[in-house]
Amino acid sequence: MLRSRGFARFGATCVCLFFVAFFVEHSRPGYFRAVSPLAPGLPSEGDLIVAPSPSPSPSPPAPPPSEALRTISRFENYGLDSSECDAEFKNLFKEIERAAAHRRSIGNVTQADVAIEWIPDGAIRAMIYRQKLFILEAKLYSAFHPPRAHALLQQIDRAITASPEPIPDIEFSFVVEDRPLEDKIVDEKPSKGRLKRAEPVKKKPKIVRENHTTWGLTRLPVDKEVWIMPDFGYFSWPIDLVGAYEQIRMEIIQNQQRWEDKVPKLLWRGVLWTNKIREKLIEVTRDKQWADVEEIMWEGAAQIPAKFAGLAIPTVDHCAYQYLMHTEGRSYSGRGKYLLNCGSVVVMHKSEWIEPYHDVLVTSGPEQNIVQVDRNFTDLDTKMRQLLENPERAQFIAKNGQETFRDRYLTPAAQACYWRKLFQAWAEVSFRPDPFGVVNGKSRLRGVPFESFV
Numbered sequence: 126m127l128r129s130r131g132f133a134r135f136g137a138t139c140v141c142l143f144f145v146a147f148f149v150e151h152s153r154p155g156y157f158r159a160v161s162p163l164a165p166g167l168p169s170e171g172d173l174i175v176a177p178s179p180s181p182s183p184s185p186p187a188p189p190p191s192e193a194l195r196t197i198s199r200f201e202n203y204g205l206d207s208s209e210c211d212a213e214f215k216n217l218f219k220e221i222e223r224a225a226a227h228r229r230s231i232g233n234v235t236q237a238d239v240a241i242e243w244i245p246d247g248a249i250r251a252m253i254y255r256q257k258l259f260i261l262e263a264k265l266y267s268a269f270h271p272p273r274a275h276a277l278l279q280q281i282d283r284a285i286t287a288s289p290e291p292i293p294d295i296e297f298s299f300v301v302e303d304r305p306l307e308d309k310i311v312d313e314k315p316s317k318g319r320l321k322r323a324e325p326v327k328k329k330p331k332i333v334r335e336n337h338t339t340w341g342l343t344r345l346p347v348d349k350e351v352w353i354m355p356d357f358g359y360f361s362w363p364i365d366l367v368g369a370y371e372q373i374r375m376e377i378i379q380n381q382q383r384w385e386d387k388v389p390k391l392l393w394r395g396v397l398w399t400n401k402i403r404e405k406l407i408e409v410t411r412d413k414q415w416a417d418v419e420e421i422m423w424e425g426a427a428q429i430p431a432k433f434a435g436l437a438i439p440t441v442d443h444c445a446y447q448y449l450m451h452t453e454g455r456s457y458s459g460r461g462k463y464l465l466n467c468g469s470v471v472v473m474h475k476s477e478w479i480e481p482y483h484d485v486l487v488t489s490g491p492e493q494n495i496v497q498v499d500r501n502f503t504d505l506d507t508k509m510r511q512l513l514e515n516p517e518r519a520q521f522i523a524k525n526g527q528e529t530f531r532d533r534y535l536t537p538a539a540q541a542c543y544w545r546k547l548f549q550a551w552a553e554v555s556f557r558p559d560p561f562g563v564v565n566g567k568s569r570l571r572g573v574p575f576e577s578f579v
Contacts, residue, residue, distance in 0.1 A: 239339075247300055270301050355540050396420070396421060402452060453477065487529075
């Protein structure tokens, strides 16, 4: 009898474990299994130009960590206080100050402002209360939205938990799409008067810009209601071929080359469909000896066709070139922060879309840290020839860029400081959230705790 009971318990346990395993495998979100880098809306999907990781092969032992990786600097500390943030990153917060000043001019943020009914997909409504993050509402239906949202929420939670000072209670919403606001076609009512001719009058559709208060990854100058937040890639790009931001930074530093050992050409890889400006780049650089500019196309979710495989260059390996071209994609481009970590000369066309670090870009003078060209690239050939003929100047710009971005404004400390400055500025022009709701006659905290949501 005891033996039969033992077998029965063992069988029941096995069945239970089977159903648990089945549930975990089939109920977890599909985006954990595969995320298409071609899903519309990924910022400049071809920007990163990553090739599949090669199979391990016998090789000599890897060199020890570089000198720069043997110590941890203050700029890798997520827990700087507000006075330290202000002192170290004085030029990083101008976009936040702009947004706050605009809000003061039109009135404080209201509960209606943070509602996300206006957007069908790609948005989060959240609350910070007593140093804890809560998700109040999530619209994450497209496959590429959840990884972005999770990466952003991870950054927010990290900025909260690492803070040496209290974080204010706030309620806010953010959009994970490349473009937080869009142009919309407005249907106009037909005229009540009689038409003077028999055929219908064809009118051009009226196009207006959306106007909503939200946090976004970028904005156009006209989008005054958008508060720019850091890109999700500062936590991790949501595909295995890229990885965590700090991982990429460490690999760049470990593989750092001397300027004279880098390839003296301008490098760019990318898909063309995200922005017509890229087609112009291909045209302008065709047959130029100083250019290594190629289109890359994708096949399926994450495969590069055989004809393009030899052209793909991993993100970290971009840094082996002296000159790196940065272009916008569907809006801003996710590649910029990686290129600016390289210690190479980053060449950018004039931007339409604004990012948090744009106020730190210097295009001329003793503090120049990038090279700017026209959007149609008419002056690209001239500026590249000037750089190649004056390598000392080029190296000077590259050094300024490395010290400005990799060593300061694109560091982990800078990102955490930006988030906390955003929280504080928002709190100063916004309502104080109601943390509790009533459920079955009892007070319950609103939303889902971050720890449970992720």
